[in-house]
Amino acid sequence: MGEVIRNKKGQTEEEFLREYDAAKYPSPFVTVDNLIFTINNKEEENYRKLPEKELKVLLVKRGDFPDIGAWALPGGFIEMDEDLKDAAKRELFEESGLKSVYLEQLESLGRVNRDKRHRVISVAYMALIDSSTLDLKAGDDADDAKWFSLKSELASTNKEYTETGYVLKRVYKLSLKNTSLELNPLVQYTKTVEGKSVDINYEVIEKGGMAFDHAEVIQYGLERLRNKVEYTSIAFNLMPELFTLTELQKVYEILLDKELLKASFRRKINHLVEETNNIKKGAGHAPAVLYRYNPKWEDNI
Amino acid sequence: MGEVIRNKKGQTEEEFLREYDAAKYPSPFVTVDNLIFTINNKEEENYRKLPEKELKVLLVKRGDFPDIGAWALPGGFIEMDEDLKDAAKRELFEESGLKSVYLEQLESLGRVNRDKRHRVISVAYMALIDSSTLDLKAGDDADDAKWFSLKSELASTNKEYTETGYVLKRVYKLSLKNTSLELNPLVQYTKTVEGKSVDINYEVIEKGGMAFDHAEVIQYGLERLRNKVEYTSIAFNLMPELFTLTELQKVYEILLDKELLKASFRRKINHLVEETNNIKKGAGHAPAVLYRYNPKWEDNI
DNA sequence: ATAATAGTGTCTTTCAGACAGTATAGT
DNA sequence: ACTATACTGTCTGAAAGACACTATTAT
Numbered sequence: 307m308g309e310v311i312r313n314k315k316g317q318t319e320e321e322f323l324r325e326y327d328a329a330k331y332p333s334p335f336v337t338v339d340n341l342i343f344t345i346n347n348k349e350e351e352n353y354r355k356l357p358e359k360e361l362k363v364l365l366v367k368r369g370d371f372p373d374i375g376a377w378a379l380p381g382g383f384i385e386m387d388e389d390l391k392d393a394a395k396r397e398l399f400e401e402s403g404l405k406s407v408y409l410e411q412l413e414s415l416g417r418v419n420r421d422k423r424h425r426v427i428s429v430a431y432m433a434l435i436d437s438s439t440l441d442l443k444a445g446d447d448a449d450d451a452k453w454f455s456l457k458s459e460l461a462s463t464n465k466e467y468t469e470t471g472y473v474l475k476r477v478y479k480l481s482l483k484n485t486s487l488e489l490n491p492l493v494q495y496t497k498t499v500e501g502k503s504v505d506i507n508y509e510v511i512e513k514g515g516m517a518f519d520h521a522e523v524i525q526y527g528l529e530r531l532r533n534k535v536e537y538t539s540i541a542f543n544l545m546p547e548l549f550t551l552t553e554l555q556k557v558y559e560i561l562l563d564k565e566l567l568k569a570s571f572r573r574k575i576n577h578l579v580e581e582t583n584n585i586k587k588g589a590g591h592a593p594a595v596l597y598r599y600n601p602k603w604e605d606n607i
Numbered sequence: 608m609g610e611v612i613r614n615k616k617g618q619t620e621e622e623f624l625r626e627y628d629a630a631k632y633p634s635p636f637v638t639v640d641n642l643i644f645t646i647n648n649k650e651e652e653n654y655r656k657l658p659e660k661e662l663k664v665l666l667v668k669r670g671d672f673p674d675i676g677a678w679a680l681p682g683g684f685i686e687m688d689e690d691l692k693d694a695a696k697r698e699l700f701e702e703s704g705l706k707s708v709y710l711e712q713l714e715s716l717g718r719v720n721r722d723k724r725h726r727v728i729s730v731a732y733m734a735l736i737d738s739s740t741l742d743l744k745a746g747d748d749a750d751d752a753k754w755f756s757l758k759s760e761l762a763s764t765n766k767e768y769t770e771t772g773y774v775l776k777r778v779y780k781l782s783l784k785n786t787s788l789e790l791n792p793l794v795q796y797t798k799t800v801e802g803k804s805v806d807i808n809y810e811v812i813e814k815g816g817m818a819f820d821h822a823e824v825i826q827y828g829l830e831r832l833r834n835k836v837e838y839t840s841i842a843f844n845l846m847p848e849l850f851t852l853t854e855l856q857k858v859y860e861i862l863l864d865k866e867l868l869k870a871s872f873r874r875k876i877n878h879l880v881e882e883t884n885n886i887k888k889g890a891g892h893a894p895a896v897l898y899r900y901n902p903k904w905e906d907n908i
Numbered sequence: 909a910t911a912a913t914a915g916t917g918t919c920t921t922t923c924a925g926a927c928a929g930t931a932t933a934g935t
Numbered sequence: 936a937c938t939a940t941a942c943t944g945t946c947t948g949a950a951a952g953a954c955a956c957t958a959t960t961a962t
Contacts, residue, residue: 313671319723322672328725332687333634336717336728354934354939370614371623386633386726390717406804414715414730416637416691422620424629425687427637427728429715436803471902499902502737502844503707537838543803552941569943570924591940592932601772601800654962655912853913870916871951892913893959 334416334425338394339381339520340364341412341430341527342402344453345544345557346437354590359556362437362453363482363524364401368517369450372422377482377489378517379524380451381428394431401451408434408543412527420519430523432530434543454482454489458528461492471499477511478525490514491521535561539578542599550586550594551579635717635726639695640682640821641665642713642731642828643703645754646845646858647738655891660857663738663754664783664825665702666790669818670751673723678783678790679818680825681752682729695732702752709735709844713828721820731824733831735844755783755790759829762793772800778812779826791815792822836862840879843900851887851895852880 310318317325342364347357365377380401384393391409399405412430420426461479465472474497482489491514498505508522534540541557555571580600587593611619618626643665648658666678681702685694692710700706713731721727762780766773775798783790792815799806809823835841842858856872881901888894 311675313675317672319672319675323723326724328636331636331684333636334685334687335629335632335634336637352939356940371618371620374612374614374620383632384635384717386635387719389719390715390728393717406801408803408805410807411714413712414691416685416694416730418688418690422624423627427691427730429717429728439803500707502709502740502848504709504844506711543805547803550941567925567927568941569926569945572942573923587933589940590934591938592942594941653912655910655960657913851914868952868954869914870918870953873915874950889961890913891961892911893915895914 334427335421335423336384336390337381337426337428338384338390338397339379339428339430339523340394340398340401340433341379341523342398342433342435343456343527343531343544344435344437344440345560356552356556356589359553359560360455361457361560363456365452365454365482365516366401367450367452373513373517376513376515376517377452377454377520379430379520390429391431394429394433398431398433402433402435402440404435404439408540412523412530415519415523417519428518430527432527434531434540436544436546438546452484454484456524456528457481458525468500470501471503473498480514480521480524482516482524487515489516491516491524493521493525495525532561532563539599542578545599548582548584548596548598550596551575552594554579554597635728636722636724637685637691638682638727638729639685639691639698640680640729640731640824641695641699641702641734642680642824643699643734643736644757644828644832644845645736645738645741646861657853657857657890660854660861661756662758662861664757666753666755666783666817667702668751668753674814674818677814677816677818678753678755678821680731680821691730692732695730695734699732699734703734703736703741705736705740709841713824713831716820716824718820729819731828733828735832735841737845737847739847753785755785757825757829758782759826769801771802772804774799781815781822781825783817783825788816790817792817792825794822794826796826833862833864840900843879846900849883849885849897849899851897852876853895855880855898 312318313322344362345359346362348360350357364380366380368374368376368378381397384390388396394409395405398407398409410432412432415428415430418425458478458480461477464475476495478493478495480491480493491510492512494509494511496507496509508526510519510521513521531540535558541561544557545554551572554575555566555568558571559566578600579597582596582598584596585593586596613619614623645663646660647663649661651658665681667681669675669677669679682698685691689697695710696706699708699710711733713733716729716731719726759779759781762778765776777796779794779796781792781794792811793813795810795812797808797810809827811820811822814822832841836859842862845858846855852873855876856867856869859872860867879901880898883897883899885897886894887897
């Protein structure tokens with residue numbers, strides 16, 4: 307088929323591309339930002355008690371304008387010759403030194419004035435890492451990158467009925483704590499139902515020491531993580547290679563923010579794990595069998 | 608607090624922004640693309656039988672390079688002064704004439720060479736519309752925008768175990784049919800599990816008449832829609848104001864791609880709907896009560 | 909009368925919730 | 936011995952699956 311395809315201007319593809327001048331059009335910057343979660347143990351004074359766990363997020367302190375001094379999700383501009391996901395991986399590696407972790411795209415943020423420098427579209431990724439693979443203290447020493455414990459609580463709810471639907475607003479107060487400081491951004495979730503139209507929107511209404519609209523990403527990611535815990539095996543990405551079932555349960559409890567019954571929890575996750583020959587001893591009480599994640603359960607074909 | 612904050616170069620924010628030259632940095636283009644779903648009735652010859660339903664997607668024929676002549680999701684470049692979601696709404700309105708529909712961000716695509724002209728990041732949105740609000744034939748007349756019925760079937764599956772995990776590949780064959788043509792792209796889903804790392808990837812391995820990587824968006828969006836049908840009330844966005852429970856069930860069946868039992872379906876969705884005084888008659892069999900969506904059930908505070 | 913759907917009743921099965929009870933270490 | 940956890944057994948209740956049955960209409 308020696309026939310050459312031409313467009314309406316009579317150009318071949320080669321001619322078209324040669325004449326295409328990308329510089330003519332203004333374009334936004336694109337960044338990737340990583341929401342990095344991990345779960346680690348709090349210190350425990352009572353030798354018998356199991357340590358409590360807490361959810362942590364990695365933040366970096368901005369060293370320049372805009373939002374100088376505020377805390378942001380680690381991230382940066384994408385390179386022109388690197389895939390979007392590779393950019394997220396690169397940034398993740400630069401911050402945490404880790405290469406093979408769970409990484410999932412969350413959402414893209416694109417409000418016009420979210421960055422004072424220029425129009426910036428930010429693609430947010432969520433990473434889950436097992437705290438046993440990294441030294442949390444390392445982040446603590448550095449001046450600019452720290453792990454913060456994360457809690458989100460509902461601060462207010464308001465629902466107003468309109469003629470054809472309603473407007474629901476929820477305000478979440480985030481609490482990000484470090485040894486020396488606490489950030490308390492407020493994020494508002496708005497759901498507008500008007501007849502057949504449903505609009506869902508997250509918006510930072512008080513930055514509380516956080517940069518840009520990153521508090522919104524944290525709240526959104528936290529909700530996504532919570533949802534996925536219930537119907538996927540995502541939580542295992544936060545676990546070490548070997549773990550006891552009680553440790554696993556505590557991780558679920560932190561994520562779901564509620565207590566679970568031991569017997570039914572074990573029944574439910576039974577098919578996701580496999581017993582090992584190892585046993586965890588020396589805790590001042592009965593020893594526990596160590597399990598590992600069983601990837602064979604899923605994707606059966 | 609008359610104190611002025613300065614960065615390491617001694618600049619104030621004002622000075623910093625004045626000196627910031629966005630033109631110095633190369634940057635990608637950003638587009639939005641809409642995956643627009645609707646469900647409509649097929650013609651039925653037997654006056655007694657209920658019409659079958661089918662899932663449809665709106666595609667436009669590309670009139671210029673690259674991929675001239677191929678079918679693409681409707682979309683376009685974002686304006687520099689419009690929010691990302693507003694861009695999606697604008698494009699949606701330009702194509703369908705509809706303003707208030709369900710619109711949800713799906714994912715952002717950012718492979719380096721996905722567009723021959725320039726580096727392009729595309730933010731995909733999924734829109735759900737009720738086919739009774741639009742004239743499907745209108746799209747049929749126009750040369751460049753048409754509704755295609757959509758089916759996706761698993762064409763092959765392959766799972767290979769490695770030392771520390773496995774690689775799972777599934778190939779989906781999409782079937783997009785119009786009165787006069789059929790597109791059959793192949794999309795490959797790859798899940799790579801290596802120890803603690805899980806990587807999920809969608810990739811178009813045969814474009815089959817579709818432009819860019821848009822077949823990937825269709826497969827991804829379809830899976831998202833299917834998932835959400837099971838645990839949200841998203842399906843009502845595809846329904847008209849009034850509907851019978853059997854019609855609703857057929858929509859669920861199309862989306863979930865399996866038959867449901869009438870009695871248990873009705874029990875399950877009972878709290879999502881409210882009965883009206885209207886009745887659907889004239890169908891050659893017993894009349895049916897018309898229901899409407901009951902938004903009050905959810906978000907109870 | 910008939911074909912096709914509308915709508916309900918109920919038995920079975922499955923699974924989560926609840927809670928008690930036994931076992932086992934380290935100090 | 937005591938405390939805190941490990942782990943299992945079993946009752947209960949809620950909800951999904953399965954299926955049968957009656958009612959209703961336009962032709």
